[in-house]
Amino acid sequence: MNNPQTDNFPEGPSFRRALNARYRSASLWQMVFLSALLIAILSLMTLLYTVADGAFGYVAYEYKHDPTEFSSTPLNELGKDELLSILQSNLSAGAFKKLDNEKPMASRSHADLYSLFLERLLQIDTKQIWSMTDSFLHAAEIRAEATHKYPDAQLEFRSWLTPQFLSSPMSSRAEFAGVRTAILGSLWLVGIAILFALPVGTGAAIYLQEYASKNWLTKIIQTNINNLAGVPSIVYGMLGLAIFVRLLEPLTSGAAFGVIDSNGRTVLSAGLTMGMLVLPLIIINAQEAIKAVPDSLRQASFGVGATRWQTVWHHVLPNALPGILTGSILALSRALGETAPLIVVGASTFISVDPSGPFSKFTALPIQIYQWTTRAQPEFHAIAAASIIVLLILLLSLNAAAILLRNRFQRKY
Amino acid sequence: MNPPFDLTKKPRIGESLIQSLLFLAGVLSIFTTLAIVYVLGKEAWLFFGSPEVTFAKFFGGTKWQPGIGQFGIWPLVTSTLVTSSIAMLVSLPLGLSAALFLSEYASPKTRSALKPILEILAGIPTVVYGYFALLFMTPLLQNIFGEQVQVYNMASAGIVMGIMILPLISSMSEDALSAVPRSLREAAYAMGATKFETSLQIVLPAALSGVGAAFIIGISRAVGETMIVAVAAGAGPNFTFNPFQAAETMTGHIARISGGDLSYNSIDYNSLFAIALMLFLVTLVLNLISQRVVERFREKYE
Amino acid sequence: MQNNPPEHTITTKDLSIFYGNFLAVTDVNLNIESRKITAIIGPSGCGKSTLLRAFNRMNDFVPSSHVTGEILLHGQNLYGADIDPVEVRRKIGMVFQKPNPFPKSIYENIAWGARINGFKGDMDDLVEQSLRSAALWDEVKDKLKKSAYELSGGQQQRLCIARTIAIQPEIILMDEPASALDPISTLRIEELMQELKQKYTIIIVTHNMQQAARVSDYTAMMMLTGDSRSGTMIEFSETKLIFTNPRDKRTEDYVTGRFG
Ligand SMILES: Nc1ncnc2c1ncn2[C@@H]1O[C@H](COP(=O)(O)OP(=O)(O)OP(=O)(O)O)[C@@H](O)[C@H]1O
Numbered sequence A: 001m002n003n004p005q006t007d008n009f010p011e012g013p014s015f016r017r018a019l020n021a022r023y024r025s026a027s028l029w030q031m032v033f034l035s036a037l038l039i040a041i042l043s044l045m046t047l048l049y050t051v052a053d054g055a056f057g058y059v060a061y062e063y064k065h066d067p068t069e070f071s072s073t074p075l076n077e078l079g080k081d082e083l084l085s086i087l088q089s090n091l092s093a094g095a096f097k098k099l100d101n102e103k104p105m106a107s108r109s110h111a112d113l114y115s116l117f118l119e120r121l122l123q124i125d126t127k128q129i130w131s132m133t134d135s136f137l138h139a140a141e142i143r144a145e146a147t148h149k150y151p152d153a154q155l156e157f158r159s160w161l162t163p164q165f166l167s168s169p170m171s172s173r174a175e176f177a178g179v180r181t182a183i184l185g186s187l188w189l190v191g192i193a194i195l196f197a198l199p200v201g202t203g204a205a206i207y208l209q210e211y212a213s214k215n216w217l218t219k220i221i222q223t224n225i226n227n228l229a230g231v232p233s234i235v236y237g238m239l240g241l242a243i244f245v246r247l248l249e250p251l252t253s254g255a256a257f258g259v260i261d262s263n264g265r266t267v268l269s270a271g272l273t274m275g276m277l278v279l280p281l282i283i284i285n286a287q288e289a290i291k292a293v294p295d296s297l298r299q300a301s302f303g304v305g306a307t308r309w310q311t312v313w314h315h316v317l318p319n320a321l322p323g324i325l326t327g328s329i330l331a332l333s334r335a336l337g338e339t340a341p342l343i344v345v346g347a348s349t350f351i352s353v354d355p356s357g358p359f360s361k362f363t364a365l366p367i368q369i370y371q372w373t374t375r376a377q378p379e380f381h382a383i384a385a386a387s388i389i390v391l392l393i394l395l396l397s398l399n400a401a402a403i404l405l406r407n408r409f410q411r412k413y
Numbered sequence B: 001m002n003p004p005f006d007l008t009k010k011p012r013i014g015e016s017l018i019q020s021l022l023f024l025a026g027v028l029s030i031f032t033t034l035a036i037v038y039v040l041g042k043e044a045w046l047f048f049g050s051p052e053v054t055f056a057k058f059f060g061g062t063k064w065q066p067g068i069g070q071f072g073i074w075p076l077v078t079s080t081l082v083t084s085s086i087a088m089l090v091s092l093p094l095g096l097s098a099a100l101f102l103s104e105y106a107s108p109k110t111r112s113a114l115k116p117i118l119e120i121l122a123g124i125p126t127v128v129y130g131y132f133a134l135l136f137m138t139p140l141l142q143n144i145f146g147e148q149v150q151v152y153n154m155a156s157a158g159i160v161m162g163i164m165i166l167p168l169i170s171s172m173s174e175d176a177l178s179a180v181p182r183s184l185r186e187a188a189y190a191m192g193a194t195k196f197e198t199s200l201q202i203v204l205p206a207a208l209s210g211v212g213a214a215f216i217i218g219i220s221r222a223v224g225e226t227m228i229v230a231v232a233a234g235a236g237p238n239f240t241f242n243p244f245q246a247a248e249t250m251t252g253h254i255a256r257i258s259g260g261d262l263s264y265n266s267i268d269y270n271s272l273f274a275i276a277l278m279l280f281l282v283t284l285v286l287n288l289i290s291q292r293v294v295e296r297f298r299e300k301y302e
Numbered sequence C: 001m002q003n004n005p006p007e008h009t010i011t012t013k014d015l016s017i018f019y020g021n022f023l024a025v026t027d028v029n030l031n032i033e034s035r036k037i038t039a040i041i042g043p044s045g046c047g048k049s050t051l052l053r054a055f056n057r058m059n060d061f062v063p064s065s066h067v068t069g070e071i072l073l074h075g076q077n078l079y080g081a082d083i084d085p086v087e088v089r090r091k092i093g094m095v096f097q098k099p100n101p102f103p104k105s106i107y108e109n110i111a112w113g114a115r116i117n118g119f120k121g122d123m124d125d126l127v128e129q130s131l132r133s134a135a136l137w138d139e140v141k142d143k144l145k146k147s148a149y150e151l152s153g154g155q156q157q158r159l160c161i162a163r164t165i166a167i168q169p170e171i172i173l174m175d176e177p178a179s180a181l182d183p184i185s186t187l188r189i190e191e192l193m194q195e196l197k198q199k200y201t202i203i204i205v206t207h208n209m210q211q212a213a214r215v216s217d218y219t220a221m222m223m224l225t226g227d228s229r230s231g232t233m234i235e236f237s238e239t240k241l242i243f244t245n246p247r248d249k250r251t252e253d254y255v256t257g258r259f260g
């Protein structure tokens, strides 16, 4: 068996040379693979930086009216009562009454009245804003530019994310707008969604894991759930629009319960829509959690004469609960960030009244981000950035909660 | 003789009731799908049934303005295609490379440090990506390519969408790569292959169907993605393949029109459902294909 | 080359193999003779595979594993600092317990290894020769483009042997190559080994006593010993001696089936 082919393989030094070339291209490619990850990391950093860049920075602003027109006391020494009387005497009676209806003027805080004073009477006017990077790197140029272009303006380094921003309602002026209404709206939404989706989703998961036999119906249900998880969220919006907003309007508007002057575009409709959207995620997660409960536990329970439901209720569910809750929290954070379906079911574009019940009109954090981002004026981009930070912090705390929960209840078996 | 115990079946009302409730919860998902199909189908039916609309106009026209009787779906479709293609051009190579690194090269420690970053990327709401596209990516593109890049453009929406989809592609591909049995890698090493040759020429081809499934899911995500395009790609249908121009996608169109004051029973309203129906069908088919592929892949290696 | 004294390829000196702190194989000293078949036998878990995989540094892929002592190939220590494991594996091929063809065509299964190793000649020719050497050519010559997964288990295993000899290694390691196969396929592999030993040195791990007796020239007997229950080689000699006149009582018990 003489093999003439042996000579066709490089041997010794020539093989080693070839091998070195192979190693070189290998390490080159390894760099390529690694750089994909670096790009991903860089993108994340850049994204976060872009948001921070927009939320902080120098602002040049003027007041249309001089504070001395209203009061001789220096601005920062104005007390609550003084502010109230200044507002009462300088605002038109109609405007004052409207404000009073929204929230009684007398019961408003000092900060609240002060920002009303700035907004309605002094009429702050933002001339220009600068990004955080520019503000740090070119502070001197910015100062020179501001004094040159806007001699009457004041220049100040501002964080657009303030306690005030969190506690103020919507306003048509970026300087006074806040996200209180939006945060409350988001909480309502997510609350309704989870109230609907958690029990139904857990029930469906229990049915599929513990009761359903392996037949065509079960297979269809399972495939269908997987598919629903992949349906674009905006399609859920269309579903919500047709079903909850229109078809079930008497119920979702509260008309059937005596609420007057309302339509179907309520936080209830939106919350239910969101519930439909996260339902498949909750089912899939709950199924995994239930699957992880060992069979020996069920057998032990059946062995002492328990019925199926007793087994599920006393043994399976308690053990699967941490997993189910973790999954639900993750589903919640998905719901918290979803925007498209809310636009479709009709989140209000401008609303400054906090949602007070399921039949309220609503707005939500991502909706505000969307609206402010799509405005042309840079100061709206700044408050969009500030609300993104709020949203991301909310999401981060939810995820941290999920991780804590997961670690706390690490499986014992 | 009577037995000492009665072992016959007795009705357990509570148990049956609970079981029925659980069953209802289980089949609710089917009703959801049926409702989606019914709702979208009904309104789309009204749309196509209205005398002004013909299939010829719908699939033949390049102008979409239902308000004035122009029903050509193409501008919405092409911009969806352009943004999705850009997104896949970004996310497939990056996601696959990242997956190869994580599954073939990274030590367990590196992997557990890097994966959470991808998970964070995956958890960021898409409206935030929209902000990123409009206020970072577009200025960046304008700096690089100059004037021709419009303020709203498909390129920046597409690229950012690619970044958004990257973690999905990467984690699905990584699953597929690590499902390739060790014996195959050993076979390759025993032939004198380097790690790189093994990963790229043996493991990757063996995992190709799984990677394909990830790619398909990625497309479905890109086609259905709304907020990035609604913020950054432009408002108003525009029949163009130039990625630097503004053009509204199917999802972006639905979001903009339905966000405005829309009267029910108008042709505008119905048309949105026709678009949504197309969207639903396309993503459904893509998802089904991907699921089948993944199932086959699993069978092969289990 | 047929003249005495025998030429040794692999020589081990006080070879011990660890997984982390666990000593899997202790103090193995043996000489593998060129162009002969050496069988490694012994009860399950005694470290046969571990030893075999040390010969072509496959254990490198178990991060916790390391060796002490030496494995010399023509006097070079395979675990020396300047040794490239890829080059070692190119010279010492391996056939695994379960057939593991690549998910490629039959042709590509063979051509791939040759290609990455810089083969310059006629590929079709190489594929044919390798398949012929592995006694598979007649069965697959009409379906070279078909997936290797369409072959039977026995055919797949011969394909794995064919792809190993296609890169012209010096030594072929076989870890229970026939244990997943039916008797007929096993017989074919055994015949094949007799053919291959004209050109290659073969080391085979087997659980099948008859197989070791039938095919091998030398046999190494391994056993778990000592308090640490780590595997070591208790006897190494010509196969006929091991099976007819073992020096060690434990070997005798094992090969006659009285081990327990
Ligand atoms: N990757 C590994 N990590 C840790 N320990 C291992 C590993 N592989 C094998 N071992 C241990 O080393 C010892 C020897 O294993 P090895 O697989 O070499 O035995 P064997 O003789 O081939 O057994 P068998 O006949 O069952 O194949 C065993 O105790 C095993 O548990």
Ligand SMILES: [Mg+2]
Residues within 6 Å of the ligand: C048, C049, C050, C175
């Ligand atoms: Mg073994």
